[in-house]
Amino acid sequence: MMTAPDHKIGLSVRGATKVYPGTLALNDVDFDVHLGAVNVLVGENGAGKSTLMKVIAGVEQLTSGEILKDGERLSLPDTRAAAAHGIGIVFQELNLFPNMTVADNIFIAREKTRAGIDIAAGDQKKEAVELLKRLEHDISPDAMVSDLRIGEQQIVEIAKALAQDARILIMDEPTSALSAAEVEILFRVIADLKKRGVGIVYISHRLEELIRIGDYITVLRDGVRTGARSMEGVDVPWIVRNMIGAASKDFAKTVQHEFGDEIFRSEDICLIGKTGKFVVDHVSLSLRAGEIVGIYGLMGAGRSEFFECIMAQHPNCSGAFFVEGKPLNEPDVAGRISRGLALIPEDRKAEGLVQILPIRENMSLSSLGNFVKGIHLNLRRERETVARFVRDLTIKIASMENPVSSLSGGNQQKVVIGKALMTSPKVLLMDEPSRGIDIGAKAEVFRTMRKLAAEGLGILFVSSDLEEVMSLSDRIIVMSNGRITGEFNGPDATEEQIIAASAIGHAPSGEAGHMNERKHG
Template sequence: MSIAAAHQDDSGEVVLAARNIAKSFGSVHALKGVNFKIHRGQVTTLFGENGAGKSTLMKILSGVLAPSSGDITLDGAPIEFSDTIEAREHGISIIHQELSLAPNLSVRDNVFMGRELTTRTGSVDYAEEARQTQLLMEELEEDIDPLTPVEELRLGQQQIVEIARALSINSRILIMDEPTSALSAAEVEVLFKVIRDLKARGVSIVYISHHLEEALQITDHAVVLRDGVMTAYARREDIDLEWIVRNMVGENFDLGSPPEAQFGDVALSIDSVSVPDASGVDLVRDLSLEVRSGEIVCIYGLMGAGRTELLEAVAGRLNLTGGRVVLDGEDISHLGIAERIRRGLVLIPEDRQRDGLVQTMSVGQNLSLASIGAFTRALFTSPKLENEVIDESIDRVHIKTSGGSAPIGSLSGGNQQKVVIGKMMATHPKVVLLDEPSRGIDIGAKAEVFKLLAERASGGVGVIYSTSEVGECLSVAHRIVVMRRGRIAAEFGPDVTKAQIMAASGEAID
């Protein structure tokens, strides 16, 4: 296998070749001598588990990080980048896995941040910047005013802005590290159209995604990284999904089946709830849903169906315009977030990067953070016990880290997501809400997270999780609720088919 990888295809014009790239962070060997090629006008996808080294390799190619050893040639000439600006001047740009936008600035100012256009007199040409931003939004088929502050956009739209910024650079090599993690199916389609156009213009793309099926649709070359080593390479026409999974993790995973249904009383009752957006339009409309203790409910819906708004309102992060939230028979609609957590209702949010983690703290501190305050003290009676909980969480969701004291920023993107999940689970909830729990995590970790949900449900916890991947509905859920335009459009048992779920959501099936 490594021989195949070492001879990564030479057909077609190679624009960039990286040889023997190694990168260490202290004692962590993130890359151990990787050979990697990028072909003109083609898409190369990097597959690999969380922490395999994908982002590290891409950061080296785009000038964010310097390699510990190894060399890079561009058009056959050796090259070194001291920073991203230099890489950009050579036509290489990157869309980062973690959004790097300034939330309080407008879409326009984010797109041109650090590369402002100027008029002949030398002042910033805001009008031209706005015009170009508008064109980019049109190309990406997104109805966003260039002057909107980024913080007012939903996560998927922020990702679109990130993509627009990279497109505005007119690069020859465009690296996309998990560009679609928060995009709707329709937005992914548009992005793929853009990628096809870029290819036709000779632009090379490197693509990284944990949505394996989706990546297969767009890629020409597939590369698998495992523990900092390239373990497999193939051309698209020679592989299928099974090949990727086998090479990524060495075995095939399924996402489990519903645990034995031993339901107790109604644990959480969402009663005729409406949730408005900033302008007062209801994103969730008069919606009712109950979950019993021991029951797992999956909410499926397209992006924009109101899933996130529903879960955030139930957790106390958004206001209701009507209805009640009842936990264990008690109306908790008037309570704040912390009080809801204390009573056993926790949310694992969609935007875990922003909401779930404190970047300056260690892995361990983040794991125990949710339970800060009186609650923590009751939960962790001693530092020793707390450390045990942290170590158990690291072990449980397979967080790849050098230990509980490592800074959170040193973890790979997917492993940071796992910290948030581990953290919330450590609070012993009665009801847990998970908004897209599988986003950004590898297939092995997905199976692990669903197993954890099944175990918690067997122990009497009521679980509601949302997903926009229809395959994930058919895992551990006892009941599948399909949301469409703020309402429940259909409800199914676990024996439903993917087609039935998609039809109820309003999704076209091909």
């Protein structure tokens, strides 16, 4: 490990505190960005990493605390101000405009113009090509972003940040959708940027990756800084100890129970995407009562689409589903819910909840039929039932009449789970059940999953968090490019096996490889 001791500090954050409704996202955090080095930031989901980066990038404002550059206090009211100070960011969620071309996206809001009016499209394209070449990709600058693979979109996002010529470049999980070969390319680019004196802030969940490229490390846990040092001598156990602390993950398996009969099966599910390729490619799997099956894969592996097929969101998907051995022919969501399926969607805000409606109305939305006589809703019975589920799931609420948007992420997630459970399902489909919730709520969600499985529910869940999949699943299925590329017995699987399976079908290592793939893609 080469760690020069004289890295200048380009930016420092002191006493950062950020309060969101219901959560303390950052609590008195100090953070330094060393120039010409990779500053790694690590922590669990909800530890406050993304919040800290959003503060530095001018997206969010601190409740208290300050940001210093060369000893002077900076005010960063918006991303424009941050960009003016040479701060660029690659967001975790892709912030691209799918309806515009690659070149348009790279230069959005910083268009190259002639006389301030006319866009110099030719110059933009030329520079876009150069940037993409630096990233060793031959994506056409005229391609529509919506036509690109998720991994390619991430490359465009990185190119967009590079185009700003930032002095400080924040990368929030840039590798989550990249194949191993693409990750190597990114690392070469990072090394190049380091040489040019750029300070890089690098956030990732892949710990080995961090140790390999990091120069400095800062660990966050529940909004508090639990460790900060140079990378020298840091190993995985040290990171994990600081990340998780004494309260080790208590969602590990506790009770053993027998599995029941097969409760759900899919046969040869295929779905063709917009680009004419299989998004879901002949997926067959089966689930037994009481079993928890985790589906692991990179972004864009087709996992969410598979769930959407189960819930009748893609009328043109082919194949067959069976619940308790009987074919599932109901054409709409209501019918499938009535057969005992329930989905907890990945995107709580966009798909799980009606934000402006009260907590009560959100929870009963799928099961209103239970409270109806004729056409009349029995509001008292509805309230009682919702109150029971709120208690059972230990959802912390002031009043069930408040809009669901007033809750913290973890409690919102529990409302979504409550909504699903109120339909008394047999099979629970959970898409990224722990996304964006704090560690306490996460443990509770996992305990709930275990309890439900012990009660005989079959649970099929999707996660991008390897550790989560490995500790929670009775069986692990790995998907890549729409296909099932591996199936492991929970306790026997190793991380290496799973990661290897999740990269099958992605660009093989070597430059010729990914060029070829693009050609017949």
